[in-house]
Amino acid sequence: MDQFVSTFTNKIDTKGRVSVPASFRTVLAKDGLDGIYCYPSLDAPALDAGGKRLVDKINALVEDLAPYSDERDHLATALFGTSEILSIDQDGRTILPERLREHAGITTHIAFVGLGEKFQMWEPERFKTHLSEARQKVRDLRKLLGAGRRGSGGPEGARE
Amino acid sequence: MDQFVSTFTNKIDTKGRVSVPASFRTVLAKDGLDGIYCYPSLDAPALDAGGKRLVDKINALVEDLAPYSDERDHLATALFGTSEILSIDQDGRTILPERLREHAGITTHIAFVGLGEKFQMWEPERFKTHLSEARQKVRDLRKLLGAGRRGSGGPEGARE
DNA sequence: GTGCTTTCCATTGACGCCCATAAATTCCCA
DNA sequence: TGGGAATTTATGGGCGTCAATGGAAAGCAC
Numbered sequence: 029m030d031q032f033v034s035t036f037t038n039k040i041d042t043k044g045r046v047s048v049p050a051s052f053r054t055v056l057a058k059d060g061l062d063g064i065y066c067y068p069s070l071d072a073p074a075l076d077a078g079g080k081r082l083v084d085k086i087n088a089l090v091e092d093l094a095p096y097s098d099e100r101d102h103l104a105t106a107l108f109g110t111s112e113i114l115s116i117d118q119d120g121r122t123i124l125p126e127r128l129r130e131h132a133g134i135t136t137h138i139a140f141v142g143l144g145e146k147f148q149m150w151e152p153e154r155f156k157t158h159l160s161e162a163r164q165k166v167r168d169l170r171k172l173l174g175a176g177r178r179g180s181g182g183p184e185g186a187r188e
Numbered sequence: 189m190d191q192f193v194s195t196f197t198n199k200i201d202t203k204g205r206v207s208v209p210a211s212f213r214t215v216l217a218k219d220g221l222d223g224i225y226c227y228p229s230l231d232a233p234a235l236d237a238g239g240k241r242l243v244d245k246i247n248a249l250v251e252d253l254a255p256y257s258d259e260r261d262h263l264a265t266a267l268f269g270t271s272e273i274l275s276i277d278q279d280g281r282t283i284l285p286e287r288l289r290e291h292a293g294i295t296t297h298i299a300f301v302g303l304g305e306k307f308q309m310w311e312p313e314r315f316k317t318h319l320s321e322a323r324q325k326v327r328d329l330r331k332l333l334g335a336g337r338r339g340s341g342g343p344e345g346a347r348e
Numbered sequence: 349g350t351g352c353t354t355t356c357c358a359t360t361g362a363c364g365c366c367c368a369t370a371a372a373t374t375c376c377c378a
Numbered sequence: 379t380g381g382g383a384a385t386t387t388a389t390g391g392g393c394g395t396c397a398a399t400g401g402a403a404a405g406c407a408c
Contacts, residue, residue, distance in 0.1 A: 277354075279356090
């Protein structure tokens with residue numbers, strides 16, 4: 029598997045270390061980056077993270093813009109300037125800088141949430157809320173879709 | 189990693205010395221320049237800096253313009269005329285000339301901000317403001333990108 | 349010599365590396 | 379198929395190394 033899937037909640041120890049889920053480590057290793065590329069999400073109290081693939085995407089995004097243009101500098105500042113390359117020790121643990129923890133409101137535990145090509149880190153309680161909201165939105169969306177597509181739009185649409 | 193990433197805020201001591209972040213030094217060393225190429229940002233109270241790669245890019249930029257044209261002369265003057273090669277001592281520290289510090293309003297602390305192929309130096313408080321503006325602009329920019337995306341073949345990394 | 353810059357050494361705190369333990373999972377074999 | 383051994387994973391703690399910073403010593407100019 030070369031994608032980040034599932035959710036894992038791990039504990040931060042007294043030295044600020046936290047285990048990166050083993051399956052995520054496997055994906056990262058295949059991706060060819062010795063560490064985690066990580067930055068604060070632009071519009072959520074969470075951290076976006078990934079490997080080389082994510083870095084390449086961001087590079088492509090920035091390099092599409094004209095050199096010395098405002099957009100380019102701002103994008104580079106917002107992305108590279110706020111990013112960190114988190115190292116992973118040989119026991120599979122990493123340390124989140126204060127700046128990142130603060131953005132996500134993380135204190136004692138971290139929820140690692142797989143999103144396919146990247147993953148996010150959340151304060152577990154906040155993620156719980158975020159997840160139920162997301163699920164509700166999906167249900168609403170499907171009702172709309174179902175209403176137009178199927179004959180009924182009936183009880184079936186409420187299924188999980 | 190061969191890019192300037194993350195932000196580090198370091199202190200200027202009584203002799204005007206300041207430590208260049210270790211990870212930035214690593215990138216510079218790989219870049220094959222024994223020092224920092226540095227000049228005042230054209231449109232921000234900050235300093236642009238980098239290694240050989242940055243110098244090459246600037247050269248290419250200038251050489252793209254017609255020889256003896258006004259634009260070329262102006263660009264060359266604005267960039268080369270105001271540049272300095274800052275040396276790095278064996279403890280990884282450098283000294284900023286008064287002229288450069290003044291342009292950026294730097295006094296006691298410097299924020300080193302990675303932007304990928306180059307980095308900037310800011311007065312920390314000013315950078316804080318600049319960063320929140322940059323993040324807002326990127327949010328706006330992404331809405332535009334996101335609206336027109338799909339099938340563009342472009343990176344879809346603009347998504348959060 | 350005095351004043352200024354550059355090189356070298358010292359301190360401190362953070363981070364990486366090593367080992368230990370315990371729980372959970374996988375694997376193996378009867 | 380069930381039980382037990384071996385492996386993997388998450389977590390805790392000790393210790394050495396390195397980075398950031400401060401200060402002393404050694405060149406250099408005038």
